[in-house]
Amino acid sequence: MQPALLAALILSTAVPARDARAGDPDLRTPERLQDLRVLEERLKALSQAVRPTQVAIKVTELGGGGSCSGTIIDAQEGWILTAGHCFEKPGQAVAIELPDGRTIPGTTAGLHCEGNKDCGLVRFDPVEGIVAARLGPSARLTAGDWLAPFGHTHGFMKDRAAVMRIGRVVHQREHAVDLDAPMSGGDSGGGVFDLQGRLVGIVSTTSGEPTLGSMCTSDFASSRMADLKAGTVTGGRTMDPAKLQEMWAGERGEFEPTAEAGRGAPALREITGEVTTPWLQSVCQVLVDHRPVCLATVIDASGVLLAKDSDVGRSSEAVEVTLPVGTTVRARRVARDRDLDLVVLKVDGEDLVPIEWSDAAVPTSGTIVVSASSQWNGESWGITGLDGLRENTVDGLSGFLGIRVEPGGPDGQGGQGVKVIESTIGSPAWVAGLRAGDRVLRLAGQAVTKQGDIGRIVRAYGGGELLLIEIDRDGSPMSLLTRVTVRPDDRRIAQSTALFPASRRASGFGGVLQHDTPLPCMRMGGPILGLDGRAIGINIARPDRTATYALPASRVKPLIEGWIDAATSGTTLPTVAPIDLWPPMQRSGARWIGHPALAELEGSSLVYAFDQQVDPGVIEGWTDPLARCAWVAELDPGAYDVFIEAGLVGEAERSATIDVGHDLPRTRGGDQGDGPDEPADRAERSTRVRIAATQPPDERVTGRMKLATFPAGRIEVGTRGPVVVWAGRPGAPDLVIGRLTLRAVDAAGDPGEDAPKAAPDE
DSSP, rough: OOOHHHHHHHHHSSOOOOSSSSSSSHHHSSSSSHHHHHHHHHHHHHHHHHGGGGEEEEEEEGGOOOOOOOOOTTTTTTEEEGGGGSSSSHHHHHHHHEEOOOOOEEEEEEEEEEEEEEEEEEOOOOOOOEEEEEEOOTTTTOOOOOEEEEOOTTTTTTTTEEOOOOOOEEEEEETTEEEOOOTTTTTOOEEEEEEEEEEEEEEHHHHHHTTTTTEEEEEHHTTTHHHHHOOOOEOOOOOOOOHHHHHHHOOOOOOOOTTTTTTOOHHHHHHHHHHHGGGGEEEEEEEEEEEEEEEEEEEEETEEEEEEEHHSSOSOOOEEEEOSSSSSOOOOEEETTTTTEEEEEEEOOOOOOOOOOOSOOOOOOOOOOOOOSSOTTTTTTTEEEEEOOESSOOOTEEOOEEEEEOOHHHHHSSSEEEEEEOTTTTTTHHTTTOOOTTTEEEETTTHHHHHHHHHHHHHBBBOOOOOEEEEETTTTEEEEEEEEEEEEEGGGGOOOOSSSSOOOOOOOOEEEEEOOOOOGGGGSSEEEEOOOOOOOEEEEEEOOSSOOOEEHHHHHHHHHHHHHHHHHHHHHOOOOOHHHOOOOOOETTTTEOOGGGGGGESSOOOOOESSSSSOEEEEEOTTOOOOOOOOEEEESSEEEEEEEEEBBBBTTTTOOOOOOEEOOOOOOOSSSSTTSSSOOOOOOEEEEEEEEOOOTTTTTTSSSSOEEEEEEEEEOOOOSSEEEEEOOOOOOTOEEEEEEEEEEETTOSSSTTHHHHHOOOO
């Protein structure tokens, strides 16, 4: 059967048309779980019917640097409807990525781009096997109507179809409708459909948070269709390339808070709560050093749990779990699966209920999923956005090392490994000491034999995770330790937001379920449930501002029996001390220098940023008041002055604060610990440092922000051993931190040039 005929059949049967209005009155106000089941069936049919109409568009005249989405609206004449801001002017050459993987050429036609009135057309020569969407009315949309936007979020990706999301009409404006579906850069121009499969809008702008955006209405686009086909530019202006790049990265608009008619409406929370309530005893909260980091799913009544491994880490002995009854108990690590980013924890708990797993196949796009929590929270629900599993080998937050290597391997280069031809200044590779001419032999214990091995291995790491690099330098083997970071050019996507921060490790898990539930990274590790109340997976990562990844039950279930056996037999993973796990502060005479790229980052919003020309970079993203960065050094007894580089934009009188402290080695015995086998709290001291503005707000930034060096207290060390030095609890989100330096008190010399005459703010 031809694709066009199949799509038409689906729309005419599975999604019956109602001419009374664009929305569906029967589902606008769900009152029971059965209403969501009906909605789910509509969404599944809608996904299959309209996804073949969605395309990605690249403006090739601008070097392919931007990508938008679009909807085929005429398969006979060859017209694609998209957003007006997706191209600069009529007559530009574009590359069109079709749903079946083919790439065909096209040309931009007319556009209208003026505030909320944002639409444009692309013309192409018709080809076989394409499907067109049908335009529907948007005038009768009203608050609470369900809408499904599609789009190529963050640009076209091979083997990933247009992603489906779900939202509701929350506000109506002239020629625009606001909806609370997650959208971001790359979605612009994508089609927004009602439950009858009719195109009622075009994705236009997003808000600062991912839970609200707007669409230009189909009615307005229809009113301008003749001008658009004629190649007319209306709206008072054309788009310059610089503005296009900004909008491709994710246009921002001003929006009112989501109304009660949205996805988080109280009535919907009550209904989805029916799904999660039976499993409140199956989800726990995990704390590391008394800080909530993730959730855990109960897999055995004896107290065996699954949590996110990269969030729990290996260096802290203070791993605790808050049970559903409210009691917080110690937990021990039993086993870890780095590929899946899961860690098995064992606790002594009562009344824990193992989650019940689904035997169903991988759900199709449009399936409603509910994320269970350790407390009632029925608002955490969404839909799966793709058919089948997604191989998330490349994502915006996947690891970045910062080197270029020669193609080939031992056969092509006459030696082992691959040869480095460039190490980017300020990158993790540069900071570790990797230089041009070195040969990379192994990464993370895995052999490197060809160019593609580097990216394959590094992309399985998240920003801040440790990576061991084994190299050959002029015939001598060397081992380097560094922390990978996110790609500097991907930071423009604004992966993390204040309400929904992204996970530090968000890629390399293999096949995952992608759904649009808005969850912060601290909620990973909990189960996602189908409407039948059974777990279809475990939430494992928040990769960006629009998606959540989950490991499907089919990948987790075969491993559970072995994990339970290990936990009940007493298996325990050893805790690795920071001095044995982290790259130590670099010593230079009587100074110890903590490079920003080598800091342990605690807090989902923190990232290491560099400009590829200056070394070192900075740590930024202090939106979490509990965030901190930490270094470790082996120190002899004595006194050490502490200095920290920092930057702050503002007028001369502006200032901010940050705490700088240290944790001395743990001691045992006495009343400091919880018992003879329990670790005592670290002896922690901190100083509040006032950071004066280092750069006027109107001064052009040509590279990184200007930094200054501030005194940050003194450390007294009684016995030789590792000392953790940290900076955190910031007083301003736009503060940036550079190097932290320790200097023995009896050493001469200044900590750095142009150090301000500032004193700690006690």
